[in-house]
Amino acid sequence: MTASTPPIPSHPAGASRAPRRSELARLPDLALRTYGGSVVAASDESFAERQALVRPGRPAFQPETFGPRGQVYDGWETRRRRDEGHDWAIVRLGMPGVVRRVVVDTAWFTGNYPPYASVEACTAAGHPSPQEVRDAEWTEIVPKSPLSGDALHEFPVACERVFTHVRLNIFPDGGVSRLRVHGEVVPDLAMFAGMTIDLAALENGALITGCSDDFYSSPANVIAPGLARHQAEGWETARRRDGGNDWLTVRLAVPGVIQVAELDTTNLVYNAPGAASLMGALLPDGHQQKEAEWFELLPRTRLQPDNRHRFRLRGDRVASHVRLDIFPDGGMARLRLYGAPDPYPGVSSDSGT
Numbered sequence: 178m179t180a181s182t183p184p185i186p187s188h189p190a191g192a193s194r195a196p197r198r199s200e201l202a203r204l205p206d207l208a209l210r211t212y213g214g215s216v217v218a219a220s221d222e223s224f225a226e227r228q229a230l231v232r233p234g235r236p237a238f239q240p241e242t243f244g245p246r247g248q249v250y251d252g253w254e255t256r257r258r259r260d261e262g263h264d265w266a267i268v269r270l271g272m273p274g275v276v277r278r279v280v281v282d283t284a285w286f287t288g289n290y291p292p293y294a295s296v297e298a299c300t301a302a303g304h305p306s307p308q309e310v311r312d313a314e315w316t317e318i319v320p321k322s323p324l325s326g327d328a329l330h331e332f333p334v335a336c337e338r339v340f341t342h343v344r345l346n347i348f349p350d351g352g353v354s355r356l357r358v359h360g361e362v363v364p365d366l367a368m369f370a371g372m373t374i375d376l377a378a379l380e381n382g383a384l385i386t387g388c389s390d391d392f393y394s395s396p397a398n399v400i401a402p403g404l405a406r407h408q409a410e411g412w413e414t415a416r417r418r419d420g421g422n423d424w425l426t427v428r429l430a431v432p433g434v435i436q437v438a439e440l441d442t443t444n445l446v447y448n449a450p451g452a453a454s455l456m457g458a459l460l461p462d463g464h465q466q467k468e469a470e471w472f473e474l475l476p477r478t479r480l481q482p483d484n485r486h487r488f489r490l491r492g493d494r495v496a497s498h499v500r501l502d503i504f505p506d507g508g509m510a511r512l513r514l515y516g517a518p519d520p521y522p523g524v525s526s527d528s529g530t
């Protein structure tokens with residue numbers, strides 16, 4: 178991306194270990210709860226619940242806060258094992274995809290972190306039960322590796338297969354605050370053949386490729402599933418003082434003709450942009466976005482704060498990329514671009530669909 182990128186959820190601002198921002202860290206976290214991820218099973222969660230592993234945001238900690246189970250942790254924590262086994266948690270990815278990077282964060286776990294972890298992945302078709310997922314064929318994507326306490330561990334993954342689930346193994350027991358599974362979304366769009374879809378949706382395979390500014394919150398949020406519950410779940414820029422305007426670019430899930438654009442300023446009450454415009458470009462595979470020849474999809478149009486705006490477009494040109502300009506600054510809760518893929522992926526032109 179052109180400007181700075183979505184942060185790796187980790188320690189609170191001001192903590193001494195600033196997270197490294199690698200290329201891979203910019204990919205979406207396929208396991209994230211707000212993207213539909215869930216921890217569907219775990220060997221144990223006596224001290225702290227398994228669902229915390231996929232919670233968005235940085236893990237919090239309040240020292241000397243004791244509940245009936247012991248110290249309260251914002252993470253998954255198992256009991257002290259008295260046998261030879263090890264603990265595990267299975268995560269259903271919110272969006273199936275190719276995993277490029279796994280982050281195992283032991284933030285705040287010091288005397289109780291697991292000394293080793295490994296990660297496996299599997300592909301389970303349909304809507305399997307947790308037991309069916311356990312019985313699936315698993316592939317190791319992160320070998321058994323040493324961990325340290327209160328630290329973020331990044332593991333690059335080199336495997337081109339599309340996975341639906343991952344299993345975190347910890348040896349022998351202990352606490353992990355977050356598990357991040359960064360990757361490329363690979364949806365099955367063939368089942369929507371002949372239908373209009375949101376070409377800008379992350380879950381359909383779209384990706385934010387650039388932005389002018391992500392000072393308060395990430396532009397990746399505008400293509401996330403569902404509605405933004407508050408300002409931070411959308412994209413918010415800093416106040417501009419230079420006479421310019423903010424923008425972002427999206428690589429669409431697949432090239433297509435956009436018929437309806439939805440520009441959602443919900444939660445931006447006093448900081449919504451005054452106006453916005455949309456441009457499209459059709460870039461053959463492998464071409465750089467800087468080579469794009471942009472054409473107008475939506476001329477500069479007035480916006481209202483805290484409002485979902487829908488605009489009917491001419492719908493006469495195929496685009497693979499879209500640029501949203503906002504004037505002068507502010508942000509956007511969501512951007513939806515409804516249209517027909519051209520052609521449909523996985524559907525041959527003579528299939529009658």
Ligand SMILES: NC(=O)NC(NC(N)=O)C(=O)[O-]
Nearest residue numbers: 224246247248249250254289
């Ligand atoms: N002080 C602790 O954190 N102890 C333990 N964990 C919790 N949650 O109390 C433990 O035994 O691992």
